[in-house]
Amino acid sequence: MSWGYKPNNGPQKWVENFPIADGVRQSPIDIVPGQASYDAGLKPLDLKYDPSTCLDILNNGHSVQVTFADDTDSSRLTDGPISGLYRLKQFHFHWGASDDKGSEHTVAGTKYPAELHLVHWNTKYASFSEAASKPDGLAVVGVFLKIGGENPNLQKLLDAFDTIKSKGKQTSFANFDPSTLLPGCLDYWTYDGSLTTPPLYESVTWIVCKEPITASSGQMAKFRTLLFSADGAAPDCMKTARVKNEDELLSKWCSSSS
Ligand SMILES: Cc1cc(C)[n+](CCc2c[nH]cn2)c(C)c1
């Protein structure tokens, strides 16, 4: 049984195969703005993306992911809290079964309907896979999605979903500029954390934008047409929202058994 988001293979169970789940810098976290300290040494983010590095869009069974050519420095992140240059490898999303939840990080307990992750790797290492397990290996820019007006840039992605509905499907996806998914203001919170899915490596400098971007409720519904399951298997609607603690689980149990 591989990891997933159900009671029998979800976040509460990952520690059985990935003991780092009980590690010292595990993500996601609840970001409490009032408790965040201001660091005058931090620089503004410098993100430069080249749409010609965009390769394809994939349903990997856990999320929808857009992958980039990372053999040159043309799509990269510098400055912000990091030193050196990190290349964009992929971006993907996390979302929930309804508009009231879905983000991985929360802000003073507030859940957003979805969260975009732009995954970059440190070019001091030879490749993404080598960097992925190093303490300074990855820098992930997180952007919250909130319900609002239709997002025309997001729509370009959603229009490709019908061809990658089930697990393992991928299709070419060219000339997409990820900077069109960034908020106007790039103020951010930052902390040292981890991948939020197995293998849960403690290798991520998290950079979470304070300003969300918008998606309409209909656009969020489109994410939920994606399937965890492969072609031919019983359709299993993809929702990657986490039930992060026992009492949430308990409340789910109580409500379903009342
Ligand atoms: C080697 C590796 C494996 C995985 C599932 N991921 C994605 C994990 C993830 C998704 N969102 C936050 N972390 C990364 C970035 C690297």
Ligand SMILES: [Zn+2]
């Ligand atoms: Zn992610």
